[in-house]
Amino acid sequence: MSGARSGDLHEQLPWAVAALAAGGLGLFAVAWTGGTLGAGVTGHGWQAPPFALSTATTLAGEGPGTLWPGAPAGAVYGGMLALLTLLLVPVAVAVRLLVSRSARPKGLAGRRELAAMCPKGITARARELRPSLEGREQLHPDETGNLLGDLAPNGPELRSSYEDVELDLMAPRAGKSTGIAVPRVLRAQGAVLLTSNKSDVYAVTRAARAQAGRVWTFDPQGIAHTPRAMWWNLLGECHTIEGARRLAGHFVASVNDDSAKKDFWISAAQNTLTALFLAAARGGASVRDLLGWLADPADRTPVDLLREAQLIAMAEQLQGTVRGAVETRDGIYETARQTVSCLLDPEILAWVTPDPVLPEFRPDRHVLGKDTLYLLSKDGGGSAAGVIAGIADATMRAGVVAAERMGGRLDPPLTAVLDEAANVCRIADLPDLYSHFGSRGINVVTLLQSYRQGARVWGEVGMDALWSAATVKLLGAGLDDADFVQKISTLVGQHDVRTPTVNRGKEGTSRSYSYRQEAVLPPDRIRALPKGTALLLATGVRPALIRLRPWYKEPGAGAISAAAKAETAAITERAAARLPAAPVVALEKWNRPARDAGPV
Numbered sequence: 001m002s003g004a005r006s007g008d009l010h011e012q013l014p015w016a017v018a019a020l021a022a023g024g025l026g027l028f029a030v031a032w033t034g035g036t037l038g039a040g041v042t043g044h045g046w047q048a049p050p051f052a053l054s055t056a057t058t059l060a061g062e063g064p065g066t067l068w069p070g071a072p073a074g075a076v077y078g079g080m081l082a083l084l085t086l087l088l089v090p091v092a093v094a095v096r097l098l099v100s101r102s103a104r105p106k107g108l109a110g111r112r113e114l115a116a117m118c119p120k121g122i123t124a125r126a127r128e129l130r131p132s133l134e135g136r137e138q139l140h141p142d143e144t145g146n147l148l149g150d151l152a153p154n155g156p157e158l159r160s161s162y163e164d165v166e167l168d169l170m171a172p173r174a175g176k177s178t179g180i181a182v183p184r185v186l187r188a189q190g191a192v193l194l195t196s197n198k199s200d201v202y203a204v205t206r207a208a209r210a211q212a213g214r215v216w217t218f219d220p221q222g223i224a225h226t227p228r229a230m231w232w233n234l235l236g237e238c239h240t241i242e243g244a245r246r247l248a249g250h251f252v253a254s255v256n257d258d259s260a261k262k263d264f265w266i267s268a269a270q271n272t273l274t275a276l277f278l279a280a281a282r283g284g285a286s287v288r289d290l291l292g293w294l295a296d297p298a299d300r301t302p303v304d305l306l307r308e309a310q311l312i313a314m315a316e317q318l319q320g321t322v323r324g325a326v327e328t329r330d331g332i333y334e335t336a337r338q339t340v341s342c343l344l345d346p347e348i349l350a351w352v353t354p355d356p357v358l359p360e361f362r363p364d365r366h367v368l369g370k371d372t373l374y375l376l377s378k379d380g381g382g383s384a385a386g387v388i389a390g391i392a393d394a395t396m397r398a399g400v401v402a403a404e405r406m407g408g409r410l411d412p413p414l415t416a417v418l419d420e421a422a423n424v425c426r427i428a429d430l431p432d433l434y435s436h437f438g439s440r441g442i443n444v445v446t447l448l449q450s451y452r453q454g455a456r457v458w459g460e461v462g463m464d465a466l467w468s469a470a471t472v473k474l475l476g477a478g479l480d481d482a483d484f485v486q487k488i489s490t491l492v493g494q495h496d497v498r499t500p501t502v503n504r505g506k507e508g509t510s511r512s513y514s515y516r517q518e519a520v521l522p523p524d525r526i527r528a529l530p531k532g533t534a535l536l537l538a539t540g541v542r543p544a545l546i547r548l549r550p551w552y553k554e555p556g557a558g559a560i561s562a563a564a565k566a567e568t569a570a571i572t573e574r575a576a577a578r579l580p581a582a583p584v585v586a587l588e589k590w591n592r593p594a595r596d597a598g599p600v
Helices: 002-041 053-062 073-103 119-129 176-187 200-212 241-253 264-283 287-295 301-308 312-322 326-339 346-351 385-405 430-439 451-469 482-492 523-527 557-578 584-591
Strands: 146-151 157-160 166-169 192-196 215-218 372-376 414-418 442-448 472-475 494-505 508-519 533-538 544-547
Touching: 002 053, 002 073, 119 157, 146 176, 146 533, 166 451, 176 192, 176 200, 176 414, 176 442, 192 200, 192 385, 200 215, 200 372, 200 557, 241 264, 241 326, 241 385, 264 287, 264 301, 264 312, 264 326, 287 301, 287 326, 301 312, 312 326, 372 385, 385 414, 385 430, 385 442, 430 442, 430 451, 442 451, 482 523, 482 533
Parallel strands: 166 442, 166 472, 192 372, 192 414, 215 372, 414 442
Antiparallel strands: 146 157, 146 544, 472 533, 494 508, 533 544
8 A cells, every 4th residue: 555655646746746847937027027017106217126036035035126226015015916816816816616516416416407497488478378467677586487496406497487387395394485485476467376285385475475465264163263254165166067066076085085086985085976966056055955965865955956957967866876775875975974074064065155245355356366265274183184176176176267268378477385185185196197287387386295195195196197297297305205315316317427447567557547427416415415405307308407496595684574573473362362261170270289299
């Protein structure tokens, strides 16, 4: 080992001497030229001293007075410094570019490959997609596309177009809310739809969105403890068989972990709910009436209403279910009752029951303006996920209808941020609708904690379809599914790594190179992505690493933060007002002196 190191030093010594000599010569050339420029500019002549070793010795020993007679030393040194700075600036820029390029893992996309998502490219695309921008020379960046983040390590910012639909997979507390959901809501140009099981995004964005348009807060389970100030007609979309079946599917999906796998009871319950929703909508009945029909299978009212509406086949099917074997009928109805059990809660039921005092939320009107709809619901038992999925689906379908009337695309686009989509907004056929939404100017962003979470809701086939339909995918920190991360590493690809080999012999030393394939991003690096960064997979380009842009680091964050604190305080106050008073017995128990306390 020592012999090898001595050989390396012996080989490198001539190069070190040559580099030192070249550096000294370059530094002397800068001093000689800069001193002459400084003397000449200040009016003390352009006579340059000899370009010789004696001049360097004189400058180092006696200063510039002898070499540039009459010229102030400050002027001479100023000229040297100015020239040195002028030469170092491009060198520093070049070094920075080289460092930036070397800092990005080889094999990932750079500025050139992502030109269509950079400011100039995305602006050109926005002018093609949005007729309302025609004739305007200057556009605000938020009018051109949806901000994704900055290309790592030093930019530029990247945006998706208004025909892209997005799927984001990140672990909890990896930046989904601060880096994706909140910025999308704040920067939206048209109407907004947001689903969530927490009040954080609502608290941060509500004040800002109130300045853009009306804020509708659908909060049947008191996530933000907002008083009911609206209602939505649950049966409004059920006048057609398609609309009734879709609503029934939302309630079924809220209790069925895999919508791709429906047993007999689930399928039969969906068919029964479809008939009951259709009967209630066509017959002018209420949701309370529908719950009564479910409680009493022998009630012939829905069958009669379907017959009066000339829906004979549907009436016969419902009647066949009612007249079937008692065990089968009761099993079907009990399954149906379980799917809509959240409507038994009078507080939830009030949000979907007509109220002459409060305004009605109309999806068809919402998508044409700049209003914001917050859909808040808990997950788990008693969740209103079926209702949330129903109103979200109705709003996005209204956007499709409005887009068709506009010539094919909404302008400005509708922004739909489906946070916690696997828990509170299970739209069974979302994977099939994804690409269609993008072509209609409906920017859907689905946020999931993992690929497996989506597969649990839509099945492996459905999740594969959702993955394929999403034109933009962001994979953030904390992805712990080994199989999935391995697949992503394979998708990112491999690159050539050059390995040098030094051979020493009697005839001298020779160097050869060999190449091997290595993963651009091994699975362990994907799993260990730092918080605030994400792997960008966009259709048609190589993967890239981006840095998310949290809302609290953007201009104007101070005002937004102040509004968020005020809203959070209001939520806390409303929550405290709704809490029941503690029982006196409990207070006496905890305030009892220690000497009176008996054994536990």
